[in-house]
Amino acid sequence: MSKAEDYQDHPKAQIKVLSLNMWGVPGVSKKIKERSHHLCNRLLSSDYDIVGLQEVFVSWHATLIQEGVGGVFEHSHWFRSGVLGSPGLLVLSRYPIVDVAFQPYPLNGYPQCFYHGDWWAGKGVGMCRIQHPLTTVDFYNTHLHAGYGPGSEYSEYKLCQAYFLAKYVALSSRDHGVVAVGDFNLLEDQVATSLFREMSGLSDSFRALYPDAASAPGLTSDIPECNWKNVSDTAALCSDGSSKRIDYVFYNANTLRCVECSVTMGQVPGEQYSYSDHMGVESVFRVTEHPQPAPNILTPSKLTAEAVLETLDEGLQDSYRDTRQKLILWVVCTLLWCVVIAVSLLEMIPAVVSGVVASFLTMVSTGIFLYLAIFSQFEIAKFKEIKNELTILSKVAV
Numbered sequence: 001m002s003k004a005e006d007y008q009d010h011p012k013a014q015i016k017v018l019s020l021n022m023w024g025v026p027g028v029s030k031k032i033k034e035r036s037h038h039l040c041n042r043l044l045s046s047d048y049d050i051v052g053l054q055e056v057f058v059s060w061h062a063t064l065i066q067e068g069v070g071g072v073f074e075h076s077h078w079f080r081s082g083v084l085g086s087p088g089l090l091v092l093s094r095y096p097i098v099d100v101a102f103q104p105y106p107l108n109g110y111p112q113c114f115y116h117g118d119w120w121a122g123k124g125v126g127m128c129r130i131q132h133p134l135t136t137v138d139f140y141n142t143h144l145h146a147g148y149g150p151g152s153e154y155s156e157y158k159l160c161q162a163y164f165l166a167k168y169v170a171l172s173s174r175d176h177g178v179v180a181v182g183d184f185n186l187l188e189d190q191v192a193t194s195l196f197r198e199m200s201g202l203s204d205s206f207r208a209l210y211p212d213a214a215s216a217p218g219l220t221s222d223i224p225e226c227n228w229k230n231v232s233d234t235a236a237l238c239s240d241g242s243s244k245r246i247d248y249v250f251y252n253a254n255t256l257r258c259v260e261c262s263v264t265m266g267q268v269p270g271e272q273y274s275y276s277d278h279m280g281v282e283s284v285f286r287v288t289e290h291p292q293p294a295p296n297i298l299t300p301s302k303l304t305a306e307a308v309l310e311t312l313d314e315g316l317q318d319s320y321r322d323t324r325q326k327l328i329l330w331v332v333c334t335l336l337w338c339v340v341i342a343v344s345l346l347e348m349i350p351a352v353v354s355g356v357v358a359s360f361l362t363m364v365s366t367g368i369f370l371y372l373a374i375f376s377q378f379e380i381a382k383f384k385e386i387k388n389e390l391t392i393l394s395k396v397a398v
Contacts, residue, residue: 012133013287015256016047019181019249020265020280021054021143023228024061024088025117030228032061035275038268040068042275043092048282050130051092052141052181057121062090075130079141082122089126089141089182099129103168105161106382109145109154118145118154125165127172134287135255138173140165140180147185155192156315158185159308160386162192166199170298177287178202178252183278185246188213191307198300202250205258205283218263220247220279225266228277249283254292260284305394312387322376 022036023029043051051073056062062078070076073092079102081087087104091097104124111119125142142165145157162184169180180202186193188204197204210216223243251258265280267273300308 010134010287014049014259015132015137015177015179015285015287016049016282017139017179017181017249017285018043018046018048018051018264018280018282019054019141019183019247020051021183021247021276021278022056022061022088023276023278024055024057026058029055029277031273033064035268035273036061036064037068038271039265039275040065042265043069044072049094049132050137050139050179052139053090053092054141054143054183055088056090057084057086057088059085062086065090066092077126077128079124079126081124083120084117084122087121087123087126088143091126091128091139091141093128093130093139095133095137096131097128098131101127101172103127103164105145105164107157107160107379109157116146123161125168127168129176132177132287135177137177137179138169140169140178140182142180142182142184144183144185156311156318156383159192159195159311159315160382162186162196163199163308163386163390166196166298169200169202173252176252177255177285178250179256179283179285180250181248181281183247187244187246188248191304191311194304195300195308197250198304199298200250201252201254201298203253203258205249205251205261205285206245206263206281208253208258209261217243218245218281219243220245220263220281221277223279226274226277226279228274247278247281249281251283251285255288256285257288258283259286299393300390302394305390308390309387309394312383312390316380316383316387 020039022032022039024032024036026032053065056065056078059078066076066078069092073094075093075095075097077091077097077100079087079089079100081102081104087102089102102124104122108123109116109118113119123143123145125140128139128141130137130139144161144165145154147154147158165180169178180200184193184196186196188207196202206216206218207213210218221244249261261281261283263279264282265275268275299305
């Protein structure tokens with residue numbers, strides 16, 4: 001048999017996968033329960049084998065979905081991590097999940113940016129090893145750091161997360177069927193996306209079937225079908241160029257062959273709203289009967305490596321500047337604290353209570369700025385570590 005030949009007549013030779021960002025941010029997302037009930041009904045009548053959901057952040061939401069589809073998807077796993085309890089990753093499977101693992105991203109945003117929430121959620125990558133009748137499938141589900149507008153300060157973070165994810169996939173699943181899904185928050189032409197593809201050895205299932213991005217853009221975010229945007233004319237979402245493709249289903253072409261892929265999960269039938277603020281991506285794979293061995297070393301191309309190193313240099317400079325600013329604020333707060341203590345001790349008047357309160361507040365702010373300065377130093381160390389690793393890889397890149 002040729003290397004592309006698969007189990008043509010086997011009833012289980014097909015694996016159908018869905019990835020969907022559920023938009024389940026408590027207090028922000030609308031109609032979470034209603035949309036989840038509709039999703040469960042859709043999944044119960046579907047022929048999906050494995051489903052990867054993102055932004056299922058709270059336990060009641062995960063339980064609602066798990067119980068809602070339990071009659072069909074008998075196996076599931078909701079990953080836990082972070083201060084808030086979960087990175088929002090839920091996997092549903094018709095086939096047994098025989099092993100699970102979760103790896104948090106070493107660089108995950110800023111704790112002081114609580115209004116963004118990425119650091120507090122403890123984002124990372126969850127892996128479920130699924131025992132399909134014909135092969136073992138390592139199913140990765142992830143949600144990279146959000147962008148929060150054009151020219152985001154988090155571009156270096158997402159680059160490092162893509163690098164970490166690629167290494168983790170390549171080292172963990174060399175001889176298995178591999179599917180990696182999720183909201184990558186990356187455009188397909190960004191350097192971080194190229195880095196992930198080249199270092200993981202995985203293929204983009206949508207582009208494998210539709211290589212021309214102009215005729216088949218595959219948009220998944222900020223599009224009229226996901227009509228949760230507060231705009232009067234949803235068509236403007238496409239005309240102003242804000243619509244984008246950031247949700248993917250990647251796969252190992254050595255062990256699987258992609259035969260179908262499409263964008264799905266738009267408007268809920270009979271309702272005036274969509275399943276989520278993202279479109280889902282569904283892919284159908286055929287199991288290859290004679291898989292090809294994985295390459296021993298996966299390295300980025302020289303062009304990608306150079307672009308990555310340039311971006312990391314920018315990130316390092318930003319981190320150095322951020323650390324200096326926080327250390328200056330720490331020194332200022334420490335001096336202010338000393339002044340408040342001195343005034344309170346010298347005057348010894350009934351107003352000393354207000355002095356103690358002011359001293360306490362100053363001491364707290366001092367501690368916060370010191371902590372953030374130390375956190376920035378940790379950030380610099382991780383940037384340097386990844387830069388050193390990629391510098392070595394760039395020397396063998398072609």
